[in-house]
Amino acid sequence: SAVISQKPSRDICQRGTSLTIQCQVDSQVTMMFWYRQQPGQSLTLIATANQGSEATYESGFVIDKFPISRPNLTFSTLTVSNMSPEDSSIYLCSVERTSSNEQFFGPGTRLTVL
Amino acid sequence: QKEVEQNSGPLSVPEGAIASLNCTYSDRGSQSFFWYRQYSGKSPELIMSIYSNGDKEDGRFTAQLNKASQYVSLLIRDSQPSDSATYLCAVNMRNSGGSNYKLTFGKGTLLTVNP
Numbered sequence: 001s002a003v004i005s006q007k008p009s010r011d012i013c014q015r016g017t018s019l020t021i022q023c024q025v026d027s028q029v030t031m032m033f034w035y036r037q038q039p040g041q042s043l044t045l046i047a048t049a050n051q052g053s054e055a056t057y058e059s060g061f062v063i064d065k066f067p068i069s070r071p072n073l074t075f076s077t078l079t080v081s082n083m084s085p086e087d088s089s090i091y092l093c094s095v096e097r098t099s100s101n102e103q104f105f106g107p108g109t110r111l112t113v114l
Numbered sequence: 115q116k117e118v119e120q121n122s123g124p125l126s127v128p129e130g131a132i133a134s135l136n137c138t139y140s141d142r143g144s145q146s147f148f149w150y151r152q153y154s155g156k157s158p159e160l161i162m163s164i165y166s167n168g169d170k171e172d173g174r175f176t177a178q179l180n181k182a183s184q185y186v187s188l189l190i191r192d193s194q195p196s197d198s199a200t201y202l203c204a205v206n207m208r209n210s211g212g213s214n215y216k217l218t219f220g221k222g223t224l225l226t227v228n229p
Contacts (some may be wrong), residue, residue, distance in 0.1 A: 042220060090157075101217075103148075103204075104160060
């Protein structure tokens with residue numbers, strides 16, 4: 001499986017600020033995904049990031065709050081904008097092996113908003 | 115609403131026993147099914163994929179799929195304390211518009227294996 005890294009691994013931010021999370025993969029992948037895992041909860045898909053096109057957002061998530069970039073086949077960023085304490089969560093990126101639909105996750109970014 | 119349901123547990127088994135984890139899903143058209151293991155403070159790790167009815171074995175793990183019953187399970191034989199984790203069932207399900215598939219996760223079952 002691909003090696004996936006995320007930066008930062010954790011951060012503590014103030015209300016009203018923004019944080020950009022980076023996801024780097026060691027091989028080219030078509031599909032990248034961003035998930036949120038709130039404390040004690042399962043994973044919720046935020047959006048699908050495809051290279052060369054706009055990200056596709058799930059119900060309840062909007063581009064103004066979670067802008068995503070996908071400049072090439074190995075890299076993506078997710079920005080959490082105008083943060084509030086409710087945004088405190090773990091944010092995970094994943095990549096899909098196209099032949100099997102299997103998804104592999106990065107180590108995650110633990111975000112705390114004060 | 116497309117859903118994946120799991121018993122939240124916790125499920126506690128003694129070392130060496132068989133742990134049985136169950137999952138049901140709502141989308142009859144689903145074709146891909148996955149089990150992830152998540153240790154506390156870590157990201158999910160894919161441990162099993164299954165696509166056809168029946169059993170699939172990988173070491174101590176066996177995944178079972180019954181599409182007619184919309185049911186998928188994971189058996190862990192000879193359970194070890196290192197198997198203690200949350201196990202997430204994930205199903206590739208059609209989105210609300212029916213045009214695309216997305217991976218939908220259950221809430222997970224916390225498994226504790228007691229030495």
